[in-house]
Amino acid sequence: MRTIDDRPDPEELLRRVQADETREKRGRLKVFLGYASRVGKSFRMFDEGRRRKERGQDVVVATVQGAVTADIQEILSRLEVAPTLPDGAIDLPALFRRHPSVCLIDGLAHENPPGSRNRERWQDVKELLDRGISVITAVNLQHIREKQDEVERITSKRAAHSVPQAFLAEAEEIEVVDAPPEALIGRVTQGSMPDPRILAELRELALLLAADVVDLQLREYVDAHGIAARWGTQERILVCLTPRSSAADMLRSGHRNALRFHGALLAAYVEQPGLRAEDEARLESHLALARELGAEVHCLKGEDFVESILHFAHDQRISQVFLGHSGRGASFGFKRNPVDRLIDAAEDFDIRLFPHGDGA
């Protein structure tokens, strides 16, 4: 649980400046992401290498993975291919000496033989980047560590080697190779036909993974350039919890909506002093349910319920707020009902009202 603070502190700013400086010296990483084998990501990677070389960049191929198709062979014949070590691992010291501006690395998820300098190839890539060599590489969805459970659920198979998703998020550029399943089926020459349904599910997963990476990079860009946060492209749902609200309805509905939108689910409550023991217990059980459903739970501090929610919703780029209401009617006199006040003030998010709760 954390409370919010929308201004970066000086240390955070210093950290950012330092990170920028490191990034300046570091090589740039570009990743081609495919959702299955043979969608053509290696071709796209080598083709980009060819075009860069034609534009005068110093390009070296560091690894070629698996069987090479005729069109890739044709591109390779025009590029410098660095020899690997006899066991197939990248010869890092030789590459450091050669020091090209761009290295092409196929099969990012490859595991190096025992006794190699690094256990995994993506760690080799890190070293190249640290030495100021840019890397273009290609990886399949099934090799992204955090996605392996989902891929296994879809395909009933699990790849032996993997790359952490955080490594992907570090890439300056990620490009999706989204060939539709039909084209893929046409290209498969041996083995069994992949099930179109499985391919479609993998495709969806790869697109959403890329969207999440892009979203993260976009947020960093927005932060770094001090641009006011706009309505995000991802649906972000905030369920407002109070002791008496119909929390189960709201949370279940929020959970289902977040799943359907592939969005985020947040739950927040505004701290109230002097809660009665039974209300305290109710709130606790709501929070437990929220956590069980995978919501990010926040405790908001603040004098005023409406102000706290408005501030938090803006800060978290919320697109829908779920709120309970008692239906006991309109505001009377000058003391307005919090639900009405929130409706009046909501500029960038929808408010979905759930009956039978106790409102705020």
Next chain:
Amino acid sequence: MSCLKIYLGYAAGVGKTYRMLEEARALRDRGVDIVIGYFEPHGRKETIAKTEGLEVIPRRLLAYGGTQFEEMDTEAILRRKPAVAVVDEFAHTNIPGSERTKRWQDVRVLLEGGIDVLTTMNVQHLESLNDQVWHVTGVRVRETVPDWVIDEADEVVFVDLTPRALRNRLERGVVYPADKARRAMENFFTEGNLGALREMAMRHTAHEVEEKLTVPANRREERLLVCLTGRPTSANLIRRAKRVADYLQAGCLAVHVAADPGSREAAERHLTFARNLRIETHVLEGTDIAFAVTEFARAKAVTQIFMGRSAPPPWWKPFAETVVQQIVRQAQDMQVTIVAERRR
């Protein structure tokens, strides 16, 4: 039924047409009878080279306002009747006086004529994303395609290029002439805009893929009702409700309560807009708006009412209940969503 395949990009210059033509060549090499029904070269050499050796159906000349315009010759393509036609720029609006207003309508005619179509469009032309695109980029896109048209496509392929690579292409003058490229990079093609549009295109393609995977029997456990007024914000309300309904795979209805003939007239264009998005519309008569809406919603087994924020009560009745408050109070068996206006 013929097959429609859409190459979806997030901006001009990402390579949609190029990819489409590559596929066209591959099909021709496999012996498929394929023609170019419409191609927009934009002076891009690499793309133009890809059309070499492909049969092109000549465009039709149309005069409008003293100027000659060229449009796709749909009837000529139908007469030629190839197996597949390549049609660039799906979202294009035809010159007034054409048989159909929009190119996507021409494409539907080709599909009905038994011709498969490969086409291209950018994500910002999707009707349901119109407000979001405006919010992010400040540009109100005028040429839109209703979502159902894209939903009916057999395949939507996302054509990706990183914003950095796209901006490099602009700098090198591959996409537009130098001065136009410079202006584009300062305005629409900023890194922030491109990143946001790209994310929208990725999420939307994922949504289209999922849409095609879902078994229809699992749908429609929810039903949304949109309350339309004559106010301009109704368009935003319709798009938002339809988008939510599509993602939740819920049914979607729209209703307008006409208290007087003037109100009906003002709401008419919104009702038409809703029908174009394939939302079933109803007009009720009565002066008690909240009561009419709630009763109608119950009769139609609606689970969620979508409405805009009510205007504040008049100064002489400062504590009167607004329509939103009345509906919230009366519709205790439903959820009520108040849609934000999302100004920039």
